Amino acid sequence: MTTTTEQAREPDILCHGLVRIFSTEGVEVQALQGLDLRVERGDVVAIVGASGSGKSTLLSILSGLDRPTGGSAVVAGTDIGTMSRADRVRYQRHTVGFVWQQTSRNLLPYLTAAENIAVPLVLSGAEARAERVDELLSLLGIEHCRDRRPEQMSGGEQQRTAIAVALANSPRVLLADEPTGELDDATSAEVLEALRGASERLGVTVLVVTHDPTVSEHVRRTVQIRDGRTATEVLRRTERDDSGAEVHVAEEFAVLDRTGRLQLPEEFVSALALRERVRLALETDHVGVWPDGAGRGPSVADGVADPGGNADVAGTADTMAGSAGPVGGAARSGRPRRRDLRGSGTDG
Structure with missing residues (x-):
């Protein structure tokens, strides 16, 4: 019931x-x-x-x-x-x-x-x-x-x-x-x-x-x-900074579907010339994504990648729990993509 x-x-x-x-x-x-x-x-x-x-x-x-x-x-x-x-x-x-x-x-x-x-x-x-x-x-x-x-x-x-x-x-x-x-x-x-x-x-x-x-x-x-799927989401909220000023915050998330697939933002794909295959590495609090053939790439043994071009797709527990829609893994350097917008309701 x-x-x-x-x-x-x-x-x-x-x-x-x-x-x-x-x-x-x-x-x-x-x-x-x-x-x-x-x-x-x-x-x-x-x-x-x-x-x-x-x-x-x-x-x-x-x-x-x-x-x-x-x-x-x-x-x-x-x-x-x-x-x-x-x-x-x-x-x-x-x-x-x-x-x-x-x-x-x-x-x-x-x-x-x-x-x-x-x-x-x-x-x-x-x-x-x-x-x-x-x-x-x-x-x-x-x-x-x-x-x-x-x-x-x-x-x-x-x-x-x-x-x-x-x-x-x-x-x-x-x-x-x-x-x-x-x-x-x-x-x-x-x-x-x-x-x-x-x-x-x-x-x-x-x-x-x-x-x-x-x-x-x-x-x-x-x-x-x-391409007929939910690709990214932007969630907005209002916070107060240290001075007490109102700040509008926008965070962009990649959407992880029920089968574990996600679409990287187009700008990420273009910036690193990602094509067809990419290398993945599971880190402590995020997943690393590297172009195929970019140096040594991620190491399965030590979980550390070369400092060359890469995109880190974060998926920390509190970030994933905070998504209002389908669970979103956030993108960019191990953290959600976040914009602080003073005096504006837009996300830039």
Whole structure:
């Protein structure tokens, strides 16, 4: 029997070995290649990556618009892969909310902001609809748009209205696909702040797919997807230095999957010209990585390597335990890659 305490510890998003293969005219494309992801309840996480890395495919699966070819995806206790058609409708109405990049996919052009927000409430048969509409207009700071149609709003107002629509039925998880893709920097910051504010006020879990470089100012955790797998994570926190000044700290981790594989950051691979094979050595508190043919390389007997080019991948117990997602081994000279950012919420 699952207790209330155990339920509270369960993540809102849990993906294990997620695979998605598309077949077109006899050609198979593997968009997701065994992706692992864990997002805790109430967290705000950004997914970043190059075009074709699998970000949008992941979001389509989590939203119930697509099914995985293999692996598992569980959102708010619902197994995506086993849902019936009726389950899928209920899931999309009550469990997840979705915000698209294009306004035309979020809002009905002939309805006002208040009417757009009311639509999902009407479809689900919710009561106290007027009160819920008022609450969301206030929460998103768009009371002045109540009687405006989308064409009468700015781009930022349209996206904040879209967030209100996605939140109308009180979903556990809010998914956003490039919500700032068509906005300027200032307006993008307003929309990202609105997503974070919604999470803090309503307790909703937020997963944002974005190319926006300023996203790090608004989330505690950024996950990079590369080649259909989670590759690296950046975790952020605030500390006080010796003088009492507030310092924003960002640490970058490589993600270790369930089979023990990890992807080194591209800059590490390029800097040391790592190709095909590398040498490994298990040290007391980290794993050393050397290019194939770089001098003598690591010695199995003494565990000491030549001082030539190498990359140390640290995996100390406290570092690994501190990762919020899949267990991350930190990279660079035996320590997590860490940035101290005074007076800034970015990771540089």
